[in-house]
Structures are given as structure tokens and as C-alpha cells.
Amino acid sequence: MSKSQLELLVLYQDVDVMLKEAEEESQKLGFSTKGIDQLKEAVVELSAKIEKKYLRAYERISKRYKHSIAPVKNNTCLGCFAKLPTSYLAQGRSDEKIMTCENCGRILYWID
Amino acid sequence: MNSEELSQFFSPECFISDLKSTTKNDILSEMVQPLIEMNKIRNEHVLLETLLKRETLGSTGIGKGIAIPHCRTLAISQICVVIGISKSGVDFDSIDKKKVNLFFLIVAPPQEKTNQYLPLLGKIVELVRDNNVRKNLLKTKNFTEFMEIIQG
Numbered sequence: 495m496s497k498s499q500l501e502l503l504v505l506y507q508d509v510d511v512m513l514k515e516a517e518e519e520s521q522k523l524g525f526s527t528k529g530i531d532q533l534k535e536a537v538v539e540l541s542a543k544i545e546k547k548y549l550r551a552y553e554r555i556s557k558r559y560k561h562s563i564a565p566v567k568n569n570t571c572l573g574c575f576a577k578l579p580t581s582y583l584a585q586g587r588s589d590e591k592i593m594t595c596e597n598c599g600r601i602l603y604w605i606d
Numbered sequence: 607m608n609s610e611e612l613s614q615f616f617s618p619e620c621f622i623s624d625l626k627s628t629t630k631n632d633i634l635s636e637m638v639q640p641l642i643e644m645n646k647i648r649n650e651h652v653l654l655e656t657l658l659k660r661e662t663l664g665s666t667g668i669g670k671g672i673a674i675p676h677c678r679t680l681a682i683s684q685i686c687v688v689i690g691i692s693k694s695g696v697d698f699d700s701i702d703k704k705k706v707n708l709f710f711l712i713v714a715p716p717q718e719k720t721n722q723y724l725p726l727l728g729k730i731v732e733l734v735r736d737n738n739v740r741k742n743l744l745k746t747k748n749f750t751e752f753m754e755i756i757q758g
Binding site: 497501504505507508509511512513515516518519520522523524525526527528529530532533536560561563565567572589603604605606 | 648649651652655656659660662663664665666668677678679680681682683701715716717724727728731
């Protein structure tokens with residue numbers, strides 16, 4: 495089954511976080527990170543599958559915040575803790591639609 | 607992190623005493639099953655893909671029969687640990703090329719208020735580097751025995 499654009503963005507952020515922590519994992523915990531170049535290539539391949547408008551939005555948000563995608567729980571954006579409009583709920587739970595927080599602009603990902 | 611704090615991450619529901627899988631991909635799939643059954647995962651595919659991407663960075667098979675597959679992912683909302691034992695051992699591309707018998711799967715969200723992920727990972731690495739503890743853990747047959755060793 496092909497992944498939705500939101501799933502690809504989530505994966506993109508997961509790998510982004512992984513690359514940022516790679517040095518700490520290697521130096522403090524002794525894990526091998528010899529595949530770092532291979533992983534960076536995988537990120538490029540992954541980004542090619544994401545529509546440019548979404549990738550641009552992700553990169554734009556990442557300049558302001560550590561994480562561009564915020565989890566949503568109890569209809570609250572856990573990036574800025576703003577309550578989201580009730581109308582978001584039905585659409586947001588689907589992985590097919592990409593929605594952003596009206597308050598902070600982060601991409602939203604429902605986790606409950 | 608002390609033994610008591612570490613113990614809170616383990617539960618009998620997330621302890622697999624007899625892993626059936628024989629490949630890296632299948633082991634990871636089998637180990638996330640308890641989390642699926644407990645409704646801890648938002649998206650199984652994203653979690654598995656992130657775990658595999660982490661293996662691309664470098665195998666989490668740290669040698670001497672132990673592997674600690676781990677990742678941060680938005681596909682989960684709280685830190686979870688699953689323990690798995692493979693009696694026959696699984697080729698996990700470990701640094702010493704030896705088969706892995708004991709797995710610690712650790713998954714965490716990208717942001718946690720309590721910031722426990724890296725300390726937890728570090729504590730488990732420290733624990734299994736102790737020869738006696740590792741040898742005893744590798745002999746573990748059930749959750750009770752496992753916890754007795756962890757709690758020292």
C-alpha cells in the first residue's frame with residue numbers, strides 16, 4: 495500500500511530527528527552510525543516522494559520550531575497547546591489530508 | 607536512572623519469551639505486535655519503517671547476543687519497551703556477527719516532557735555491558751526471572 499503524503503512527512507521528520515541524535519548515540523552510547531551516508535541518501539529518496547508544497551511547508555516551519563509536525567491529542571496541538579476547532583477533528587484523523595495548526599502553523603498529526 | 611526507575615518501563619504484556627521470527631524485518635514486526643494489541647501505536651507502518659531506517663544508520667545489534675532496536679517516532683505517544691527472546695538466535699548484522707538472542711525494543715515520541723529516552727537507552731546499554739547481568743539475562747525464560755535480574 496502506498497503511503498500518504500502525511501505518512502511520508504512523519505517518516506521524514508522521524509529520520510530528521512534520528513540524524514540529529516546520531517552523534518550523541520554514537521559518542522555517548524557507542525552505537526554504530528557507519529551507515530549515516532546511506533541514511534542521508536534514503537532521506538533524499540524519501541523527500542522525492544513528498545510533494546514540493548508540503549516539503550517547502552515542512553522546511554519553512556522547521557526554521558521556527560524544533561519539530562515541524564506536532565502530535566494532536568484531545569483535539570489539542572501538542573506543539574503550542576492550542577485547542578483546535580472541532581471541525582478539524584473529522585478531517586484530521588484521516589492520513590489523507592494535511593492540516594496545520596491555526597495558532598502555531600505546525601503540521602498536525604492525530605495520535606489518539 | 608536507577609533499577610526502580612528502569613523497572614517501570616517493563617511489563618509482562620511487553621515480554622515475548624519465544625520469538626518465532628528468523629529475520630531482522632520479521633523480528634521487528636513481531637516485537638511491535640504487543641504495542642499494536644495494546645493500542646499504543648498510531649501507525650504500524652511508519653513505526654516499522656522508522657525502525658528499519660535506524661538499522662540503516664547502523665545495526666543496533668551491539669554484540670554478545672544482544673540487540674537494542676530503537677527509534678523516536680510520531681507513530682507512538684509514549685515511551686514503550688518490548689523485550690523479546692529468541693531461543694535459536696537471529697542474524698541481526700551485529701557488530702560481532704553473532705546471532706542475537708535477547709532484544710530490547712525501545713520506541714519513543716520525538717518530544718517527551720520527562721526526557722527519558724536517551725537515559726533509558728543508556729541504562730540498558732550499561733546493563734547489558736555488565737558480563738554477569740548479560741549472561742543471566744540471556745538465560746531468562748520468563749518475565750519474573752527477567753525482573754529479578756533487573757532489580758538486582
